[in-house]
Amino acid sequence: xxxxxxxxxxxxxxxxxxxxxxxxxxxxxxxxxxxxxxxxxxxxxxxxxxxxxxxxxxxxxxxxxxxxxxxxxxxxxxxxxxxxxxxxxxxxxxxxxxxxxxxxxxxxxxxxxxxxxxxxxxxxxxxxxxxxxxxxxxxxxxxxxxxxxxxxxxxxxxxxxxxxxxxxxxxxxxxxxxxxxxxxxxxxxxxxxxxxxxxxxxxxxxxxxxxxxxxxxxxxxxxxxxxxxxxxxxxxxxxxxxxxxxxxxxxxxxxxxxxxxxxxxxxxxxxxxxxxxxxxxxxxxxxxxxxxxxxxxxxxxxxxxxxxxxxxxxxxxxxxxxxxxxxxxxxxxxxxxxxxxxxxxxxxxxxxxxxxxxxxxxxxxxxxxxxxxxxxxxxxxxxxxxxxxxxxxxxxxxxxxxxxxxxxxxxxxxxxxxxxxxxxxxxxxxxxxxxxxxxxxxxxxxxxxxxxxxxxxxxxxxxxxxxxxxxxxxxxxxxxxxx
Numbered sequence: 001x002x003x004x005x006x007x008x009x010x011x012x013x014x015x016x017x018x019x020x021x022x023x024x025x026x027x028x029x030x031x032x033x034x035x036x037x038x039x040x041x042x043x044x045x046x047x048x049x050x051x052x053x054x055x056x057x058x059x060x061x062x063x064x065x066x067x068x069x070x071x072x073x074x075x076x077x078x079x080x081x082x083x084x085x086x087x088x089x090x091x092x093x094x095x096x097x098x099x100x101x102x103x104x105x106x107x108x109x110x111x112x113x114x115x116x117x118x119x120x121x122x123x124x125x126x127x128x129x130x131x132x133x134x135x136x137x138x139x140x141x142x143x144x145x146x147x148x149x150x151x152x153x154x155x156x157x158x159x160x161x162x163x164x165x166x167x168x169x170x171x172x173x174x175x176x177x178x179x180x181x182x183x184x185x186x187x188x189x190x191x192x193x194x195x196x197x198x199x200x201x202x203x204x205x206x207x208x209x210x211x212x213x214x215x216x217x218x219x220x221x222x223x224x225x226x227x228x229x230x231x232x233x234x235x236x237x238x239x240x241x242x243x244x245x246x247x248x249x250x251x252x253x254x255x256x257x258x259x260x261x262x263x264x265x266x267x268x269x270x271x272x273x274x275x276x277x278x279x280x281x282x283x284x285x286x287x288x289x290x291x292x293x294x295x296x297x298x299x300x301x302x303x304x305x306x307x308x309x310x311x312x313x314x315x316x317x318x319x320x321x322x323x324x325x326x327x328x329x330x331x332x333x334x335x336x337x338x339x340x341x342x343x344x345x346x347x348x349x350x351x352x353x354x355x356x357x358x359x360x361x362x363x364x365x366x367x368x369x370x371x372x373x374x375x376x377x378x379x380x381x382x383x384x385x386x387x388x389x390x391x392x393x394x395x396x397x398x399x400x401x402x403x404x405x406x407x408x409x410x411x412x413x414x415x416x417x418x419x420x421x422x423x424x425x426x427x428x429x430x431x432x433x434x435x436x437x438x439x440x441x442x443x444x445x446x447x448x449x450x451x452x453x454x455x456x457x458x459x460x461x462x463x464x465x466x467x468x469x470x471x472x473x474x475x476x477x478x479x480x481x482x483x
Contacts, residue, residue, distance in 0.1 A: 097135025174280025233306030367439020
């Protein structure tokens, strides 16, 4: 979850030309916000918003009067494996869409009922979801299913236009590496396999972001209890919601689960690989587990209503409260290690002074920057040995070139940036980096990172030698530019 003290507002963050718009308009919004507040404050506001909006939204959406029932929906939705795993992945933009989904659904139901004024809050929550392409697609589909109106389609499509326009204008190939299908496929944590993990709203591809509790024997038992209780609650939801609304949310939930399973079913995986490698933009479907979001919402609502139904069947009111209280505590009991920042894994880290020094030097004479070692992710000693996305593209007020490939285990997922490919060839051949169109080269001191070969640094003049970052100036490019 990379935030910097003040993220510059640059053209390549607003409209990337060499890569696909995975962070459009997210980066532009962060850059704008950090012009008026420090990055650390924005990060904390985002974290608070995710948890509070998710819990309050689910609690308000469930059609029930009892406070305990609403609390069950709130906790089930906000203490879900989906939220935990995506939070540990650092995908806070996607989680804002997760938090906005119950509010979006509530506004869509009001639009469906003929309340025209509800179109404004629907647009607001759809805008929050659409800060990432995946969130925008989920918001679009959910809103159209719950409120099939031309106005709904027009508003949600308009709010998705920033990343759609960026995708149309980018120079990058819209087709993706089919190897990403296997790399991003949903994974299981126990004997229930990927399906069991997905039914519990987990199953993300990155094993490092899965809490240890998800591999315990309690995880599948807890999932089974939730599913049984939800089975009773789905009938209550169908009765209490407007005609057909519950069925439409069920369709969205089922569709998300099907998309999540495509990467693990042999025949479906082959089809998905073909789509990703052939159809521009289909790479959005590689990480299908992201689309479990509507299912997580449906599960929270139906678990709460199912628990209320079971409590109402008991003659003793105190016994009914015990049932509801038990369901309220179940998500926490099954996944206790999400507490205290996922067992202290989620904690802020200050950047070393080298970052500010290098940023000042680059800002004094701006130009393209190459970040080495060439990798999208690094492991730093000052970050307690945790792997993190390279922060330089957001820290420096200059276009920063990094490797856009992603290594997942033994699988290397090819990127789209032709300039990054040229740097890889130069490093492999031992060619001087000074011949490339870069103004600066930053060599980061990372755990397990190999220093660039001496031949690659030929023609570069070192202007900063720090404990965490080394900065080299490409004098050849400066002379050509000046001339």
